[in-house]
Amino acid sequence: MTRGAASPPPATAELLEAAARVTRRFGEDPEYSRAGGGNSSVKVGETLYIKPSGVSLASITAASLMPLAIGPLLELAAHGSEETAVPGRDPVMRVAMAARLRDEGDQRPSVECVFHALIPRRFVVHTHPTTVNALTCATDGEAIARDLFGDSVVWVPYTDPGLPLAREIDHRRRSGPEVGRAGTTEVTLLQNHGLIVAGDDPAAVIERSERVVGMIRELLARRSAPPGFGAVVSAPQPDPALVKRLSHVLAMRLGDAAAPAAVVFDVSPEALRLAGTAEGRAIVDAGPLTPDQAVYAGSWPLWLDVDPVADWAALDRAISAGLTAHAATRRPRPVVVVVAGVGLFASGPTPRRAETARELYVDAIRVGFGALALGGFRALAPAERAFIETWEAEVYRLSIDAG
Numbered sequence: 001m002t003r004g005a006a007s008p009p010p011a012t013a014e015l016l017e018a019a020a021r022v023t024r025r026f027g028e029d030p031e032y033s034r035a036g037g038g039n040s041s042v043k044v045g046e047t048l049y050i051k052p053s054g055v056s057l058a059s060i061t062a063a064s065l066m067p068l069a070i071g072p073l074l075e076l077a078a079h080g081s082e083e084t085a086v087p088g089r090d091p092v093m094r095v096a097m098a099a100r101l102r103d104e105g106d107q108r109p110s111v112e113c114v115f116h117a118l119i120p121r122r123f124v125v126h127t128h129p130t131t132v133n134a135l136t137c138a139t140d141g142e143a144i145a146r147d148l149f150g151d152s153v154v155w156v157p158y159t160d161p162g163l164p165l166a167r168e169i170d171h172r173r174r175s176g177p178e179v180g181r182a183g184t185t186e187v188t189l190l191q192n193h194g195l196i197v198a199g200d201d202p203a204a205v206i207e208r209s210e211r212v213v214g215m216i217r218e219l220l221a222r223r224s225a226p227p228g229f230g231a232v233v234s235a236p237q238p239d240p241a242l243v244k245r246l247s248h249v250l251a252m253r254l255g256d257a258a259a260p261a262a263v264v265f266d267v268s269p270e271a272l273r274l275a276g277t278a279e280g281r282a283i284v285d286a287g288p289l290t291p292d293q294a295v296y297a298g299s300w301p302l303w304l305d306v307d308p309v310a311d312w313a314a315l316d317r318a319i320s321a322g323l324t325a326h327a328a329t330r331r332p333r334p335v336v337v338v339v340a341g342v343g344l345f346a347s348g349p350t351p352r353r354a355e356t357a358r359e360l361y362v363d364a365i366r367v368g369f370g371a372l373a374l375g376g377f378r379a380l381a382p383a384e385r386a387f388i389e390t391w392e393a394e395v396y397r398l399s400i401d402a403g
Contacts, residue, residue: 012044016062019049019123022202027057031213032127034363035356037292038194039110040125046070047101048117053108057127066109067101073117077166092162114166119173121186121198125205128194128292130363131213134220134370136191137289139378141371145189148215151176158191158380160387161291169196187212192290192380223373238267238342242308247345249315250337253323254347262354267343270365275338283368284338286379290367294380294388297346297361298335302326305340336361 008016019042026032026040038057041050042065049065051057076095096109110116116124135141135148142155154176159168169188176185187208188196195212199205243265251260274280284301288294304322306315319337326334335357337345346358371377380388 013062015042015044015122016049016065018042018202019065020060020062022123022125022205023051023057023060025206026125026127026209027060030359030363031131032129032209033057034128034292034359035296037296038125038127039112039116041065041110041113041116041123043070043117043122048073048113050109050113050116052104053110066104066107068096068099068109068113068117069101070117072096072099073114076163077114077118077170080163092166111162112166114163115169115196118166118170119196119198122200123202123205124196124198125209126194126196127209128290129209129213130366131216131220131370132189132195133192133290133367135216135374136189136193137367137377137379138371138374139376140374141189141191141378144219144374148219149187149212152185152187153212154185154188156188156190158193158384160384161193161391165190192378192384194290220370220373239308242342243267245310245312245315246306246319246339246342249312249319250345250347253316253319254333254337259349261347261349262351263345263347264351264354264358265343265345266358266362268362270362270369271338271343273369274365275343276341279369279372280338280365281340283365283377286368286377288380288385288388289364289371289377290380291388292360293364294385296335297357297364298332299385299389300326300329300331300334301336301338301344301361302334303338303340306342308341 007013019040023040026038032038033056036054036056039051040057040060041048046069048068048070050068051060052064052066055064072095076092080091080095092111092114093108096111096113100109112126135144138144145153145155154172156165156169156172159165173188186198186204190196195209197205197208197212199208247263247265251263254263255261274283281303284303288299293299302322304318306318310318323333335347337347339345344358344361346354346361348354348357368377
């Protein structure tokens, strides 16, 4: 690893500035990214400059892009083992940390650096657009994508992140119908995950991303999924006094001995539809639709039925019973609580974490109802969900966001 932080040559500096600008363009748009999700990179010769793990796309600067030697990443992709000695760890990080070209302390590069190295374009941007994930989480998503985009988009079935996903992306890109033809596709849809767009200039990346989102949005409109993907539910606004009582009791019950939890309430049209319909209950009970949902909002929300005129003591008993039943299924303490007919509450150790959980779960609601408009949704399978919940790289990402 080279010590120090010498200024890059002018041509490199210009590319890094361009990469930072296009990264922030997507990071500042909540359609494409929330919290520390997504990643981006630019290649300069034999160096890959990539977003650090857990850092938001919106906050990236040219100086914060982390330089890695590409050679070790390609060697890992070609010959590395996917087996891990420690459950939850990924072989990528050992190689990636050694490939850093300047002193970054304990800061890690994105664990997806291998697929960035493998995609043979200068700029690569990976985002998690809500509109796109309505399609990638649909049960017939692959067939719908084929009808919508033809051979211009590569579909990658859900694959565990890290080295397995990098290899699967590379395999699908190399074996697609467009290989060997002019205009090889630079758009990849990842089932239950998101979007990868590549190009040799930022304008192409932006144009391709916006085109994909726009085409899927038009499809959702034709399938009677209104803006936000959730039909407006005719339901009265909840009693503010009830919301206050629920927020207080949940803060006590979801906190720890040191402090109550921070709790935020959401009564958007999406939340009302979730809390007031059978389809909403099905989305809650199915588990996470995407890795981001599992990481930031928890895999298993708690569904509660409460008496709207219950007093403090009765609400406390109902919430305690619900949490006990939730724990009995060996599920971790919920981050999100959906109260039937009322709305949703999101919690966290800090107000920021609670707000992030709320944002990510409202996005998940939009994804779920959007997928339903396309014929049905696919939640993460048990093994896929368990991998995300225990993967050390995701624990690290969440800890960085918390900081």
